[in-house]
Amino acid sequence: xxxxxxxxxxxxxxxxxxxxxxxxxxxxxxxxxxxxxxxxxxxxxxxxxxxxxxxxxxxxxxxxxxxxxxxxxxxxxxxxxxxxxxxxxxxxxxxxxxxxxxxxxxxxxxxxxxxxxxxxxxxxxxxxxxxxxxxxxxxxxxxxxxxxxxxxxxxxxxxxxxxxxxxxxxxxxxxxxxxxxxxxxxxxxxxxxxxxxxxxxxxxxxxxxxxxxxxxxxxxxxxxxxxxxxxxxx
Numbered sequence: 001x002x003x004x005x006x007x008x009x010x011x012x013x014x015x016x017x018x019x020x021x022x023x024x025x026x027x028x029x030x031x032x033x034x035x036x037x038x039x040x041x042x043x044x045x046x047x048x049x050x051x052x053x054x055x056x057x058x059x060x061x062x063x064x065x066x067x068x069x070x071x072x073x074x075x076x077x078x079x080x081x082x083x084x085x086x087x088x089x090x091x092x093x094x095x096x097x098x099x100x101x102x103x104x105x106x107x108x109x110x111x112x113x114x115x116x117x118x119x120x121x122x123x124x125x126x127x128x129x130x131x132x133x134x135x136x137x138x139x140x141x142x143x144x145x146x147x148x149x150x151x152x153x154x155x156x157x158x159x160x161x162x163x164x165x166x167x168x169x170x171x172x173x174x175x176x177x178x179x180x181x182x183x184x185x186x187x188x189x190x191x192x193x194x195x196x197x198x199x200x201x202x203x204x205x206x207x208x209x210x211x212x213x214x215x216x217x218x219x220x221x222x223x224x225x226x227x228x229x230x231x232x233x234x
C-alpha cells in the first residue's frame with residue numbers, strides 16, 4: 001500500500017534545530033544528518049508497519065549514525081512523521097530503570113498489553129482490536145483535518161468492565177488515532193485491580209462498533225512485576 005506522507009510542522013522544527021546544531025559543530029555534519037533522516041523516512045515509507053505500535057498508536061524509527069528517532073503515525077492511507085527527537089534521555093532512563101517484559105493477554109480479536117510507557121516511565125495498558133475499528137471513515141477524515149490544524153483532541157469509547165464477580169462498571173477509554181487501540185485514563189489504578197483478579201470481562205462500544213472479550217488474569221501478573229523495572233509513575 002502506498003501512503004501519502006504529511007510532515008507535521010513540529011517535526012520540521014525539530015529537523016531545523018538539529019541540523020543547525022550539527023552544522024554549527026562541524027561544517028558538513030548537518031548535511032550528513034539530513035541524509036540519514038531522509039534515508040530513515042524512505043525506509044519508513046517502504047516498510048511503514050515494520051515497527052511496533054507504541055504510545056497512542058505512534059511508532060518510532062531510529063536513524064543511523066545519529067542519536068535521533070523519528071516518531072510517526074500511520075492511519076487511513078496517511079503517514080505522519082510527528083516528531084524528530086533525540087534518544088539520549090530515553091537511553092539513560094532505560095539504563096537506570098530497565099523495563100520489565102510486557103505481559104500480553106488475548107481473547108478473540110482483542111489483545112490486551114501491559115508494559116512500560118517510555119514517555120511517562122509509568123505503566124501503560126491498552127487493548128488492540130485486531131482487524132477491527134472504532135472510527136468511521138468520516139470520523140477519520142475529521143480527525144485528519146483537526147491534526148492538520150494542530151488539534152489532537154481525543155475520541156473515546158464506552159468500555160464495560162467486570163473484574164471477577166464485582167459489579168460491572170462503565171468507563172470512557174481513549175481511542176488512538178488509528179481507531180484500533182483504546183487505553184484507560186488511569187492505568188496505574190487499573191493495573192492494581194487486575195493484580196488481584198482472576199478474570200476480566202470487557203465490552204467495547206462506540207456507535208455501530210461493538211467488541212467483547214474474556215481475559216484470564218489469574219497468576220498471569222507476577223507479584224513483583226513493575227512495568228518500568230524499579231519505579232512506577234502515578
